[in-house]
Amino acid sequence: MVNEGRRGIYEIDKLAKQVWKEIFFIPLFTCVRKTCLNLIKEHRNKKLPINTQLIKNIIELYSKNFVLVNENFKNQIIELIINGSRSESINDMYGQYFEIEFLQDIEDFYRQQNIPSLESTSMIESLTQISEYFDQEINFGKSFLPESKSTLQILINKLEEIFLPNHYLNSIMDQMKIIVSTENSQDLRVLYKLVSPFPKIKDEVVQLIENHIYKFGANTIERISGISIDDPKLYVETIIDIHKKYSDIFDVGPVFKAALDKACGKFINNNAITEKADTKTKSPELLARYCNTLLKKRNKTMEEINLDKKFNEILIVFNYIEDKDVYAKFYGKMLAKRLVDQLSVSNDDEKLIISKLKQTCGFEYTSKFEQMIQDIDISKTLIDQYRMDCKNKNLKDIVDFSVMVLRSNSRSFSPLPNIILPIELKATFDSFKDFYNCRHNGRKLILLHQYSKGEIQRFFTKQKYTLQVSIYQMIVLLLFNEELNWTVEQIKAKTQIKTELLHQVLVSLLKSKILFSKEITEDFQDSNIKMNHKIELTEDFISENLRVNLNVGLKSTKQKDLEYLNESIDEDRKFVIQAAIVRIMKERQNLKYSLLIKEIIEQLSLRFKPKVSLIKKCIDLLIEKEYLQRDVNDKDILHYVT
Structure with missing residues (x-):
């Protein structure tokens, strides 16, 4: 029991601790401290x-107790007891x-040791002895120094x-610069093993290697930038060769x-090609196009490729690409084009690369790709059911055709204005x-004629x-079943195809x-065609081939697809950022403006x-939509509105 009316009266537990500190703990400290230090010296x-x-x-x-050894110790203890306070801060014993x-x-001991200088012996011999001293002292210190203190550092x-x-440090770094610049992996392994325990040298060597790899990578990309900006195979395989080269040369440890990783990340996302294209998204685009070349049907003369290795x-x-959402957009667009045009080497290969992306980025990243594959499989079943339906209904005016029905949220195509279908096609589509x-x-079906x-x-x-x-070519040619000649204006009126596309x-x-x-004339251009031309x-008509392929890509379609793709990237990013803001604020409720921005960047950086x-x-x-509001007294603080 504590007597509220008298000072210096404590509960038995507190009193026992106080007596233990004053009579046993403090008097023995000096003796114990000296004994510990002497034992360490002896060792x-x-x-x-x-x-x-x-x-x-x-x-x-001793490090966890608050007492202080000096002349005033007894007086301070008595004062603390009298005041009944134990919360005052006391110096670190x-x-x-x-x-x-x-x-x-430690300093006195090693200053007296005969440590060989770099000038008197070979660098390897000198560093070997220094490294031994260092390892011994650090390992010994780790065995008893408290982790809660900064003594080890x-x-x-x-x-x-x-x-x-x-x-000494300058001499070692000069030697390291020579080794790194000549890419001498054997000497690097030997020397790095000796200096790696020293954080200062280790950090400088790592920075040296990072700069060397970056400089080589950036210069290599610059040399091929004239042709590789439109050659995804050359661009990507050059990067892979650089990575493989330095993975072998500098295979020394995790710090290397x-x-x-840092060097590759820098020159892949910012290089001569991204500067020439005036966009940082060029690397993910070229990587997606490289995937497309591997997954499209190839000429029989092309060599066999180990796709799993590729x-x-x-x-x-891909792991070095900063804008992985841009890669997803381009990859999704090209995947859809391969599936629609039936140009995939195989669905198994498509599923393989998607599964690898899924392992890296998660289900959400690849969900649209998987939907596209599923849509193609479902479409095959659908067209079989339709043909059976036509047979059961005895429909005779239906042309032989197949269809692919893709979910609108998974496609990467921009819709074009409607056109007037000829009677030969309209009955089938209807x-x-x-x-x-x-x-x-x-459900609503939207016909994407530009891909038909x-x-x-x-x-x-x-x-x-x-x-x-x-x-479009089919619609124009079928007009000639009605008349053998048409003006351009008549064709436009009959088909409603936009002038540029027509x-x-x-x-x-x-x-x-x-x-x-x-x-x-023979050497005409698009602009030479006038509306009154017949x-x-x-x-x-004569051709060497019985099957004549006239289907070529249309510039306007490609341009619209690219514009639609870039717009969708910007819009998607806005939604992703807004969702992240709401998610963070819902959890935190209140957060500083600057901290919110920092968290958004950290969450979305992958x-x-x-x-x-x-x-x-x-x-x-x-804030306008009233999901958030600023603090009345501090505009830098945001509140989540429930």
Whole structure:
């Protein structure tokens, strides 16, 4: 019981602790401290074994107590007891009475040792002995020094200062620069093993290697920038070769792996090609295009490729890409194009690379890719069901066709304005729409004509030719079943194809000699075609091939796809940033403006590096939408609005 009316009266537990400290703990401290330091000296000087666990326990005992050894100790204890207060801060006993003397003993000992200088012996011999001293002292210190204190780090700095003065350090680094610049991996391994215990040298060597790899990578990319900006194979395989080269040369340890990673990350995301393209997104685009070349059907003359090995190499480069969302956009667009045009080498290969990306970035990153593959599989079943339906209904005016139905949230295509389908095609499309709507009520089908293609035959010539055409080319050619000549203006009115696109379609048909115009010269351009020009069907068309491929990519379609892709990247990033802001603020409720921006950057850095200006816009937008509000008294603090 505590007597509230009298000072100096304590509960028995507190009183016992106080008596223990005053009568036992403090009087023995000086003797115990000296004994510990003497034992440590004996071990260092004579290599005598000592009980380091005992020393560790004693140090921890004293370092965790608040008492102070000096002339005023008894008076301070009495004053504390009288005042009934134990919360006053008292100087650090461990640091004042153990650490300082311990470090001074070490310095005195090694200053007296005959440590060979770099000038008197070979660098390897000298560093070997220095390294042994260093390892012995550090390992010995680790066995008893408290982890809660900074003594070990002070010890490391002290030993660096003793063993490696500035002129030693400069000599070692000069030798390291020669070894790194000549890429002498054997000497590097030997020398690095000796200097690696010293943080100062280790950090400088790692920085030296990082700079060397970066400089080589940046210069190599600059040399090929003239051609590789449009050659994804050359660009990506050059990066892979650089990575492989330095993975072998500097395969010394994890710190060198970190140096390699930093260097590769820098020259892959910022190099002569990204500067020439005036965008940091060029690297993810070229990597996606490289994947596309591997996954598309190849010529029979092309050599066989070990795709699993190639995919692993792609992932090495992918891991260094900062804007992984840009890669996903380009990859998704090209995947859809391969699937729609039936150009994939195999679905198994498509699934393999997607599974590897999934392991790296998670399910959310690859969910749209997986949806596309699923859509193709479902479409195959769907078209079989449709054909069976047509057979059961005895529909005769339906052309032979196949269809792919892709979910709108997984596609990377930009829709173009509608056109007027000829009667030969309209009945088929209307029939399929009715069939689909009966099975999927509430869904809307959007026809992407720019990605459709087909075959038509010429029956009026002696030789029957099969023409492989785009849907736009087919629509224009089918007009000639009605009339043998049309003006450009009439074709536009009949089909509703936009002028720019129609000119490209006519150019392809005129240059292939399927159509002709007496008013257009041989070396004409798109701009030479006028609305009043008369276009006629070539009745005496001749070709060496019975199957003539006229289907070429349209510039306007490609440009619109690229614009749509870039716009969707920006829009997606806004939604991702807003979602991250809401998620963080919902958890924190209140947060400083600057800290919120910092957390957003940290959370999204694995996907892309958000610009601070864009984050600020998203914060302002969420304030307008009343998801967030500023503090009335401090505008730098944001509150989540529930």
